[in-house]
Amino acid sequence: MNTTEAAVKTAAWPGCPPRLLREGPGPEDLAEYREQGGYLALTDTEKLLKEVESAGLVGRGGAAFPLGVKLRAVRDNGRVAGGSVVVANGEEGEPASIKDRWLLRNRPHLVLDGLRLAAAIVAADRAYVYVSDPDAAHRVEAALNELDSDTLGGVGIELRSVQPGYVAGEETAAVRAINGGPAKPTDKPPRPFEVGVNGRPTLVSNVETLANVPYLQRHGAAAFRAQGTVTSPGTFLATITGANRSPVLYELPHGLRFTELLALHGVSAEQVRGVLMGGYFAGLLNRVVLDVSLDHETMRGLGSGLGCGAISLITDDCPVAVAASVLAYFDRENAGQCGSCFNGTAAMAAVGGALRDFAATSDDLARLRRWSVVLRGRGACATLDAATNVAATLLDQFPDEVARHLEGTCQDCAGGAFRAERPYQATEAVSDS
Numbered sequence: 001m002n003t004t005e006a007a008v009k010t011a012a013w014p015g016c017p018p019r020l021l022r023e024g025p026g027p028e029d030l031a032e033y034r035e036q037g038g039y040l041a042l043t044d045t046e047k048l049l050k051e052v053e054s055a056g057l058v059g060r061g062g063a064a065f066p067l068g069v070k071l072r073a074v075r076d077n078g079r080v081a082g083g084s085v086v087v088a089n090g091e092e093g094e095p096a097s098i099k100d101r102w103l104l105r106n107r108p109h110l111v112l113d114g115l116r117l118a119a120a121i122v123a124a125d126r127a128y129v130y131v132s133d134p135d136a137a138h139r140v141e142a143a144l145n146e147l148d149s150d151t152l153g154g155v156g157i158e159l160r161s162v163q164p165g166y167v168a169g170e171e172t173a174a175v176r177a178i179n180g181g182p183a184k185p186t187d188k189p190p191r192p193f194e195v196g197v198n199g200r201p202t203l204v205s206n207v208e209t210l211a212n213v214p215y216l217q218r219h220g221a222a223a224f225r226a227q228g229t230v231t232s233p234g235t236f237l238a239t240i241t242g243a244n245r246s247p248v249l250y251e252l253p254h255g256l257r258f259t260e261l262l263a264l265h266g267v268s269a270e271q272v273r274g275v276l277m278g279g280y281f282a283g284l285l286n287r288v289v290l291d292v293s294l295d296h297e298t299m300r301g302l303g304s305g306l307g308c309g310a311i312s313l314i315t316d317d318c319p320v321a322v323a324a325s326v327l328a329y330f331d332r333e334n335a336g337q338c339g340s341c342f343n344g345t346a347a348m349a350a351v352g353g354a355l356r357d358f359a360a361t362s363d364d365l366a367r368l369r370r371w372s373v374v375l376r377g378r379g380a381c382a383t384l385d386a387a388t389n390v391a392a393t394l395l396d397q398f399p400d401e402v403a404r405h406l407e408g409t410c411q412d413c414a415g416g417a418f419r420a421e422r423p424y425q426a427t428e429a430v431s432d433s
Helices: 030-035 045-055 067-081 099-106 108-121 134-145 171-178 207-211 213-219 258-265 287-291 296-301 319-333 339-356 362-374 383-397 399-407
Strands: 009-012 085-089 126-131 156-161 202-206 235-242 248-253 274-277 310-314
Touching: 030 108, 045 067, 045 108, 045 213, 067 108, 067 202, 085 108, 085 171, 085 207, 099 108, 099 134, 099 207, 099 235, 108 126, 108 134, 108 156, 108 207, 108 213, 126 134, 126 171, 134 156, 171 202, 202 207, 207 213, 235 258, 248 258, 258 287, 258 310, 274 287, 274 319, 319 339, 319 383, 319 399, 339 362, 339 383, 339 399, 362 383, 362 399, 383 399
Parallel strands: 009 248, 085 126, 085 202, 126 156, 235 310
Antiparallel strands: 235 248, 274 310
């Protein structure tokens, strides 16, 4: 694979040995991974499940749902249904995130090891790696070719590639695509842990989440909890974009002060007007973010969330224009299946664009605020929720900037507003192979 784009920079938090990132050049092969203790034999699946539960490992894809709960549910449902399936979800549709692609491109065996262990816990004989990135697919395929059935504990692992899209990574979209349909969400219930791939109970888990399981097998829950906080244990991968700097992928302990991250990233707190937190989904935060720690409880307390760990720094760009670009993105990327989402994202994007361009009225803003409340929770997936989050947080977190756009006095946008198809998109290249 040839590319002229430089690979994304990675960095671990000082004093916190990385568990997911690695320092070596190029992708990690089987021999290197085995040297680090990978693919250890698993003799007691119940013991490993209890370690996962004790560790408090939650999903790193956005919802932060406890992995142990999902594993136990799929295992129990699979016993009744006559079998279960596991899916490593690496369809990273969030433009501001690079973590899943980095893991699949650079540490495919770590992900496959986690997938193997999850399959063993739920007694699945079939597993899938679900991706849209061609480079990630190439690395996974090469890694699978290095493995034999005994190493994988007898589970058959298949690679499934789809076209990229914001909704393609939603868990029911993954199941639908693997079953031969379009990569678009379906109504719930049933959820995949009840009825998933080929009608079987299915664990759909983000690749970063699964990549933590081999660490738990080797070191246990107590070691996992040595980093992070009591209620947000462990480390997480954070993609930092914006501030006119190249993206950096960090491995950070939960509970880190946001200002400490800024210092490591080389950005002054005075420059920061706000952030897009957790990718696009959680919406915007103003300078209140300078006083927070990066953990699930703190973020939820602000009505926000860590989500997939993507944090986009808003410095020179006007938050109104940033929000307008994100709303326009959701309008383009919705699945086009649910009228509430199709029409709702279009309506909110129209107001966002009008506000950016000094053409909105107070009645438009009143409608936007009402939509940010009444449209929440509708549709088959969370795209509409994401759009309502962006609209609501713009109005609540940046009232002065909104007022200046309503009056036509925003100096930041007077000479041309910020516009982006995919705001703060993070990209990574892979070296030739």
